Amino acid sequence: MEIRLEHLSKIFVDKTGRETRAVDNMDLVIPSGKLVGLLGPSGCGKTTTLFMIAGLHKPTHGKIFFGDDDVTKLSSDKRGIGLVFQNYALYPHMTVRQNIMFPLENLKIEYNEAVARVNEMAKLVGIEDQLDKKPAQLSGGQQQRVAIARALVKKPRVLLLDEPLSNLDARLRLQTREEIKRIQKETGITTIFVTHDQEEAMSISDEIVVMNFGVEQQKDVPQKVYTNPHNLFVAKFLGNPPINVLRGEIKSNQLFIQGVLIGEKVAKDGLYDVGLRPEDFKIDEKVGISVEKPEVEITGRDTLIRFMIGDIQIRALVDSETYSTANHIRLTVRSSKIHLFDIESGDVIR
Amino acid sequence: MKTTLKSWVWSVRNFFSGIKSKLHLKVNLPTGLKAWVYLAPALILLAIFTFYPILNAFRLVIYQGYQLIRDTDGRLVESITGYTVFGNFIRVLSADNFILPSSHTNSSVLLNTLAIVFISVPISIISSLFVAATLNSIKPLKSFFQTIYFLPYITNTLAIGLVFAYMFKSGESGIVNQFFMIFGIDPVSWIERGATYWRAMTVLIAFGVWDGMAFKIMVFMSGMQGIDQQYYQAAAIDATPKRRIFTRITVPMISPMIFYIVVTSIIGAFKTYSSVVAIFGDSATPDGANFNLKTIVFHIYDYIYSGENISLAAAGSLFLFAIILMLTLLQMYIGKKRVHY
Secondary structure (H helix, E strand, O other): OOEEEEEEEEEEEOOOOOEEEEEEEEEEEEOOOOEEEEEOOOOOOHHHHHHHHHOOOOOOEEEEEEOOEEOOOOOHHHOOEEEEOOOOOOOOOOOHHHHHHHHHHOOOOOHHHHHHHHHHHHHHHOOOOOOOOOHHHOOHHHHHHHHHHHHHOOOOOEEEEEOOOOOOOHHHHHHHHHHHHHHHHHHOOEEEEEEOOHHHHHHHOOEEEEEEOOEEEEEEOHHHHHHOOOEHHHHHHOOOOOOEEEEEEEEOOEEEEOOEEEEEOOOOOEEEEEEEOHHHEEEEOOOOEEEEOOEEEEEOOEEEEEEEEOOEEEEEEEEHHHOOOOOEEEEEEOHHHOEEEOOOOOEEEO | OHHHHHHHHHHHHHHHHHHHHHHOOOOOOOHHHHHHHHHHHHHHHHHHHHHHHHHHHHHHOOEEOOEEEEOOOOOEEEEOOEEOOOHHHHHHHOOOOOOOOOOOOOOOHHHHHHHHHHHHHHHHHHHHHHHHHHHHHOOOOHHHHHHHHHHHHHOOHHHHHHHHHHHOOOHHHOHHHHHHHHOOOOOOOOOOOOOOHHHHHHHHHHHHHHHHHHHHHHHHHHHHHOOOHHHHHHHHHOOOOHHHHHHHHHHHHOHHHHHHHHHHHHHHHHOOOHHHHHHHOOOOOOOOOOOOOOOHHHHHHHHHHOOOOHHHHHHHHHHHHHHHHHHHHHHHHHHHHHOOO
16 A cells, blocks of 8 residues: 655644644645655654554645545554554553454454454464453563554554654663564565654664654665765654764865875865764775874774864765774775765765 | 832841851751651641541540540549440441431431432533533633532532532522423422422432532643643544534543542532531521431531530441541542543
8 A cells, every 4th residue: 555645734823833844736646555764853743744644643734645545634543554653552440452443343244354464463473471461460562562562453454653662771672573574474464653763764774764843854764865865854863873063175176185195086165064984994904084082982893983173073984994003093984985065955966 | 110020029138148148057968857847837837637537536436435524623534434436436326317318207318318429429520521521612601611510619518518408499499499390390399398309319419410510610620721732633523423522632630630629529428418408507407307408427426516425426427437548549549540641
């Protein structure tokens, strides 16, 4: 089921009549059967977008299509969606079995079939031995699975997840995101999930949509978004440790920062914002930026080097094997790894 | 203006803390003693108005022929003729029309009370739930209706009773009769000469229901407002009909409040007294009727004010206490199994 958003906008009006543009004229196509992550900082409109797709929020302008059906005017129960809430919204007074069966109670299906479907879903998410417990007796990760089972038991056309991992601890998060990926693969259901965690989005999504100020910034497969950010916001938002952003100057296809030659870059002469990912620095024997007495943190496989160019601190992440203790090293950056952004608009210069 | 007030409050506070430090008021009491000092005001009030009367009831109930008389110096002293363990209880329970109707009255105080408890409490709880759910789901005029429904809570019972008595007047002048006449039902006597037992009881129960709804609605509404909206959104996605949302989500989610209301309103209904006086007066009987609408508490007051043996009043109150205690324990037992969380 392909999902298409056309010129979608949502404006919230508060009591004093002030308008907040949560989602602004968004066009988006989510391909069928894919796992797509909506990524952005808090307040960027990603949950609003998800709730509009779910039908819980009414769009101010624009249209939503599921395949060829215009569902903009349909109420959420007629859209055929399953939604997993951020804090799961499991009914605390019902057992896990009753929770998963609840959506089926409203459909006209045989009791035996309902039981069979509940068991099938419980097996899919791996909680078949927890069915008679109350949600409060389960761990966060198990509650998450129950919520997914409840969302899927109706056999919806689309699965929506709101911050699915934010309530879990670090280890469970890792485990659960693999689980979500597996469940999505097994069922082949078009899935959209919302997150503010770039690592989470990068690791399980087939495609990610980076949002800011209610506007889509970039949409692509995760690695492409990471290596070819369309603008400064996307470049800054993705990556840990974050990208180094410095003011630099191109003079006859050579990049200078604070008068220091960084590398070759073919571009028009002028001032730019320069983005250099820490891991794109390489240690070199002869050429490159000369670094005296750098601050060094060795964390197993990687070594983090902090050094100054003029009065700006730069972080470089290099392979520990290539780094040998020295007071003087040289670092190079390949031309293709240098990102130039327009100072005014923040758009990338190709 | 606001800042002047604030600075004034501030300087008053500083003034007092200055005095406090000058007077060296800081007495270092041991922690245990400190606790008793803080508890003292509440304990003293409880002792005078709660513990002493309870203990006194247990004392009075074992006396026979209790009387307050004046001795030769003109002081009031207690006089008794003997002691008994169950005697006063037996006299109360075997009194005319206490447990069962007797030959000259067609009603009994126990049955009157039970009728009020087991009819008015369920009706008022269920209707309060509906009103609370409805109020909770509307936006315009919500606070207006909230105020209307809350009025009985702050209005005097006797005043409401008089209004009820007026509304249920017999003949064509009563508003309730006029209402029924719209549907072609002949006017009847509700609380005056010619009223039947169940008509009079209906008025009393209607009063109890209406009078009790205000507080119940308030408790239920605050409970409903505490329910996370996500449960309703989740239910909406699953196309849950309104009726099922109410029975499967709203009611179980506020079950602790419902349980609290059931327990307290059963206790309250057992203690019904002032509404009977307000509607039917001191006799608790419609003119010329061969029944009355006295409740257990009414009966206890009768013992006190008729100048009869006050030990019987004590026995009656302890009997009422025993019924309420047993019912409450039973509810606690059921509640543990049925109330969620």
